[in-house]
Amino acid sequence: MSLWYHGAGNPTEGEISGTVISDFNASQSDWTVKLEQFPQGAYNDTIVAAAVAGNLPDIIDVDGPNMPNWARAGYMAPLELSEGTLDGFLPGTIGTGRTRSTRSACGTLPLPCSRANPCSKKMASASRRSNNHWAREEFDAAPATLKATGKFEFPLDLSMDDRGEWYPYAFSPFLQSFGGDIMDRTTYTTAEGALNGDAAIALGEWWQSLFTNQYAPGTSQTAADHATGFIDGRYALQWNGVWNALPAIEAFGDDLLFLPAPDFGNGPKIGAGSRQFGVSATSAHKDGASAFIEFATRDKYVAAFSNGLGLIPATASAAELTENYKPGGPLAVFYDLSKARGTLRPVTPGYVVAALEFIKLAADIANGADVADTLDAATDAINADIQRNNNYGF
Numbered sequence: 001m002s003l004w005y006h007g008a009g010n011p012t013e014g015e016i017s018g019t020v021i022s023d024f025n026a027s028q029s030d031w032t033v034k035l036e037q038f039p040q041g042a043y044n045d046t047i048v049a050a051a052v053a054g055n056l057p058d059i060i061d062v063d064g065p066n067m068p069n070w071a072r073a074g075y076m077a078p079l080e081l082s083e084g085t086l087d088g089f090l091p092g093t094i095g096t097g098r099t100r101s102t103r104s105a106c107g108t109l110p111l112p113c114s115r116a117n118p119c120s121k122k123m124a125s126a127s128r129r130s131n132n133h134w135a136r137e138e139f140d141a142a143p144a145t146l147k148a149t150g151k152f153e154f155p156l157d158l159s160m161d162d163r164g165e166w167y168p169y170a171f172s173p174f175l176q177s178f179g180g181d182i183m184d185r186t187t188y189t190t191a192e193g194a195l196n197g198d199a200a201i202a203l204g205e206w207w208q209s210l211f212t213n214q215y216a217p218g219t220s221q222t223a224a225d226h227a228t229g230f231i232d233g234r235y236a237l238q239w240n241g242v243w244n245a246l247p248a249i250e251a252f253g254d255d256l257l258f259l260p261a262p263d264f265g266n267g268p269k270i271g272a273g274s275r276q277f278g279v280s281a282t283s284a285h286k287d288g289a290s291a292f293i294e295f296a297t298r299d300k301y302v303a304a305f306s307n308g309l310g311l312i313p314a315t316a317s318a319a320e321l322t323e324n325y326k327p328g329g330p331l332a333v334f335y336d337l338s339k340a341r342g343t344l345r346p347v348t349p350g351y352v353v354a355a356l357e358f359i360k361l362a363a364d365i366a367n368g369a370d371v372a373d374t375l376d377a378a379t380d381a382i383n384a385d386i387q388r389n390n391n392y393g394f
Contacts, residue, residue: 001033001285001292002057004047006275008037012308019304024295031288033059051075056280058289063165064273065345065355072349072392077281080290085297089314090272090339139262140206143215146236154217156210157235160366161221167359170239171207173261173269173343178203181346182358183382188348188394191382196375203264204361204371211366219363242334243310249330258333261341272342274311312338349392353385 003021007013014037021033036057038046044066050056051073062070070076146155159166172182179199183191194200210216217225217235230238231251237259238248248256261268277296279289295301302318305311306325312335319325325335345351357378364374386392 001031001059001283001288003033003035003059003061003277003292004043004050004057005035005037005061006040006043007061008039016301016304016308020296020301021292023301024292027295028291031285031291033292047075054282056282058280058283058285059292060278060280061275062278063275065165065168065347065351067276067278068347069349069352070278074281076278077283077286079279079293080287081294085294088316089297090312090342134260134262134268136262136264142237143210143213147213147215152236153229153234154215155236156216157221157226157229157238157240158210158216159221159226159238159240160217160219161223161226163219163359163363165355167362168345168355169271169273170241171362172345172358173271174207174264175200175203176343177262177264177266177269178206179264179266182354183346183348183350183386185346188346188350189386189391191354191379191386195382196372196379199266200375201372204365204375206264207362208365208368208371212368218366242312242331245331245334246310246324260337268341269343270337270341271345272338273344348394350382350386350389354382357381 003017005013005017007017014035017035017037021035025032043061044063047056047060047062047070056075060070060076062076067076143155146152159170168182175181175195180197180203181194184194211218217229225234229235230240231248245258261270277293279286279293283289297314299315299318299321302313302315303321306313306318306322310324310331312331313319313322313325316335319332319335320327323329324331326332346354348354361374361378365371
């Protein structure tokens with residue numbers, strides 16, 4: 001059986017995946033899995049091209065938000081797992097509907113700052129007073145205070161250099177906390193009101209103010225600046241993925257604080273969801289492919305992916321086997337935060353187009369575009385796509 005994976009160029013991912021495959025192949029005599037890795041930037045296009053050519057592998061690595069689109073397009077089959085296999089898994093690690101994919105780890109978003117930061121004590125205190133989140137007025141006060149010190153190039157780093165899936169993963173939770181969304185999840189047939197209503201406009205105006213006030217670097221930020229700016233002390237705060245937390249811990253040690261997400265009126269929200277394994281619809285070995293995926297969900301492999309990649313393990317029992325997420329570990333709190341506040345991107349085949357529109361609007365508004373007009377244009381584009389595709393089955 002063939003397994004296609006997006007991790008070419010990441011030796012750690014390749015090594016862990018290779019271990020799971022070797023162990024599975026040695027554990028039984030019915031199936032042999034062979035791994036083929038692709039660069040992440042080319043992976044999705046490779047899958048689409050293979051589907052058109054009728055040449056999909058048996059086992060597909062799929063980014064969670066893309067799963068409904070690939071399932072609707074006929075790329076993926078439901079998993080055939082033993083009852084109870086996915087009990088206790090974090091929601092962001094399971095491709096729902098008829099379950100078509102699952103993953104060993106999940107991501108979330110910490111907000112680190114150094115204790116040397118002049119706002120650190122005040123911000124930590126605000127987090128405690130607000131039941132482990134910041135009220136909007138408390139969060140909004142921080143960049144202005146930090147900028148006034150003159151000690152930082154920017155008070156807040158949002159990782160604006162990564163104009164891909166990072167934008168909806170990291171920034172749409174802000175929209176949802178304001179009370180809006182990428183689309184109306186009661187029907188999944190429109191973005192009207194969700195993406196261009198009063199809540200979305202309030203989000204857009206707040207978002208734009210971060211850049212007009214020079215609180216955060218904009219879309220011209222380089223990857224190098226993002227990679228080093230916080231650790232070098234040029235950025236005071238950083239909105240980042242938990243997978244990037246360990247370098248900051250190594251740099252600051254006990255002087256590092258992780259601060260909860262802000263509450264903009266509808267509860268604190270953070271991103272959830274990660275890449276997952278699924279079975280291709282054209283596989284002649286669906287039972288064997290599902291058997292491999294079930295094997296890969298064992299705690300020791302879930303823990304291995306977490307230890308190697310820094311991601312949150314999918315289950316509490318696997319977390320206990322990890323270095324960072326076990327009780328008392330440096331990142332243990334993020335398992336509970338992901339479980340309580342992790343917010344999936346819209347679970348619909350239409351998400352693929354909607355995500356591109358969200359990326360564009362977030363960049364355009366950051367660059368000074370009119371907020372209401374930009375949101376209306378994105379809403380119209382998403383609605384047109386939904387209509388062209390007969391509401392994607394909703």
